[in-house]
Every structure is written in structure tokens, then in C-alpha cells.
Amino acid sequence: MKKYFKYVLTVALAIFFVSCYEVNEEIEINADGSGSYVTKMDMGQLIEMMQTYAGEEELKKEGLDRALDTTILFNSLIDSAKDATAEQKELMKDGKMKMQMNIREKVFKLDLSFPYKNLNSLQQLMSGKAGGTGMTSALKNVFGKKEGEQEPAAPKGPDMGDFAAIYNVTIKNGLIEKKVNAEKYKEFMDRPEMAQMKQLASSGxxxxxxxxxxxPRAAKKADNPLIKLSDDKKTVTMRYNLLELLENPEKFAYTIQY
Incomplete structure (x- = not known):
């Protein structure tokens, strides 16, 4: 892949929240506790940033005028994820990422999919254990610079794993609970880059x-008013502006009993 393309992807994965205006988290729980955890991200706005900084001719020169549709299996990245813990590697090993990119149509989508075998693994996934440093480091080795290449350092910023980590997540048979961890929330908000995040939130x-x-069965109780239940009460949906979490994380905590 071209150098500029690899750098842009590194930036996108490091600070995708700046360009990502829609995230869909889809969780399926089977009766035996296994299931799937999928995160779909639409980063179409990043295309405009690329066009602004590089220009159409530069993008064409780098070969980015062609459409890209590829799937990456995380088991091929495990060994290169130097910052990933053994726990993170176990969560990641059966996962995959599907990437679609089309400059002309302003399309840039990333779908991350992780099957899991038990509720403890789901608890780790919902806590951001597979979406943090380990995964980002692995992807940088694929899309980032090769040895000997000189590229500008990618900007730093929180990823979805950081946002998820401010909650204590408890998953048991019949229970899904997310409660704010005040200490982790304070540490998160004290990070220097969060000042920019607050500005984005205040700008609307x-x-x-x-x-x-x-x-796997009907919900008996869902205590957050933002939660919507399907007619059979087996599907729970919650939609919100993630940036509101910066000011009021308790608003998005919940307990679901089923």
C-alpha cells in the first residue's frame, strides 16, 4: 500500500472519533452464552480531510482513486501487536476487519467483528479490551511505516476502548450492567487531548x-429511558450522541435484566 494511504489509515485508527460520525455496536447473545460483537464505523468525513490536505492529483498519484474493499483477519496481526496483553490477543484472534474505501463516492467504512465463546469474553469486549491499544498497535504495523521510512507521527487521541473503559461492565446470565467508574472517568477527562473533545462537543x-x-430471551427490566425494546422484548436498542458522555456519563449507564 502507498505511504500516504498507510499514514492516513494510521491517523484514522488513532483518532477516528474526529472523523467518525456514526458508530453501530451490535451484540448478539446466544442461549449458551456465546455470540458475536460487531462495531460498524462510518468515517466518510475523513475522505474530505484527505482531499483537503492531499488534493485530487496527489491522491490519484498515490493510487487512491480506485475503490478498496478488503477483509483483514486479526490472527495474522497477533504477533505484531507488541503492546497487546495475552487477554487482548485471545479476544482478537478470531476477529476480523472489513474495510471499504472509495474516494470518489466519499465512502470509508470499517466493520470490526469478534465472535466470543462465553459471557466473560463479552464483558471484556464491552469494556473495550479488544478495541484499545492492542488492536491499534497491530493495525499500525499493517498500515503504518515500514522500517527505514520516515512519516509524520500520527496524532494521539482516545479510541473507542478508552470511552468504554470509563464504565464498569458486568455480564452474567440474565444481566447486563454498565456503571460509571468515577476514577477512570476522571483520569480520562484529565488527559490533555480531551480539551479539544470538549470544544467539539460544545460546538454542537x-x-x-x-x-x-x-x-436469548425477553428482557424483564431496562432502567435507562433511552433504551427501546422490540415488541418481543428480545432486542434492546440505545441511540445517543457519544460526545454527551464527556459531560454526563451517568446518562448512558444502564442495567438490563432478562
Whole structure:
């Protein structure tokens, strides 16, 4: 892949929240506790940033005028994920990422999919264990610079794993609970780059985040008013502006019993 393309992808993965205006988190829980955890991200706005900084001719020169549709298996990246823990590698090994990119149509989408075998693994996934440093480091080795190449350092910023980590997540048979961890929230908000995030939030910018959970049986209780239940109460949906979390994380905590 071309050098500029690899750098742009590194930036996107490091600070995708700046360009990502819609995230769909889709969770399916089977009766035996296994299931799938999928995150779909639409980063179409990043295309405009690329066009602004590089220009149409430069993008064409780098070969980015062609459409890209590819799938990456994370088991091929595990060994290169130097910052990933053994726990993260176990969560990532069966996962995959589907990437679609089309400059002309302003399309840039990333779909991350992780099957899991038990509720403990789902608890780790919902806590951001597979979407943080480990995964980002692995992807940088694929899309980032090769040895000997000189590229500008990618900007730093929180990823979805950081946002998820401010909650204590508890998953048991019949229970899904997310509660704010005050200490982790304070540490998160004290990070220097969060000042920019607060400015984005105050400017009216939205990052639409939708969580959909398919339960193995009907929900008995859902205590957050933002949660919507399907007619059979087996599908739970919650949609909100992720940036509101910066000011009021308790608003998006919940307990679901089923």
C-alpha cells in the first residue's frame, strides 16, 4: 500500500472519533452464552480531510482513486501487536476487519467483528479490551511505516476502548450492567487531548452511537429511558450522541435484566 494511504489509515485508527460520525455496536447473545460483537464505523468525513490536505492529483498519484474493499483477519496481526496483553490477543484472534474505501463516492467504512465463546469474553469486549491499544498497535504495523521510512507521527487521541473503559461492565446470565467508574472517568477527562473533545462537543458536533443487543430471551427490566425494546422484548436498542458522555456519563449507564 502507498505511504500516504498507510499514514492516513494510521491517523484514522488513532483518532477516528474526529472523523467518525456514526458508530453501530451490535451484540448478539446466544442461549449458551456465546455470540458475536460487531462495531460498524462510518468515517466518510475523513475522505474530505484527505482531499483537503492531499488534493485530487496527489491522491490519484498515490493510487487512491480506485475503490478498496478488503477483509483483514486479526490472527495474522497477533504477533505484531507488541503492546497487546495475552487477554487482548485471545479476544482478537478470531476477529476480523472489513474495510471499504472509495474516494470518489466519499465512502470509508470499517466493520470490526469478534465472535466470543462465553459471557466473560463479552464483558471484556464491552469494556473495550479488544478495541484499545492492542488492536491499534497491530493495525499500525499493517498500515503504518515500514522500517527505514520516515512519516509524520500520527496524532494521539482516545479510541473507542478508552470511552468504554470509563464504565464498569458486568455480564452474567440474565444481566447486563454498565456503571460509571468515577476514577477512570476522571483520569480520562484529565488527559490533555480531551480539551479539544470538549470544544467539539460544545460546538454542537455529534457522534451518533447506537447499541443494539439481541437477547436469548425477553428482557424483564431496562432502567435507562433511552433504551427501546422490540415488541418481543428480545432486542434492546440505545441511540445517543457519544460526545454527551464527556459531560454526563451517568446518562448512558444502564442495567438490563432478562
Amino acid at each position: 458536533m455529534e457522534i451518533l452511537y447506537t447499541t443494539t443487543i439481541k437477547l
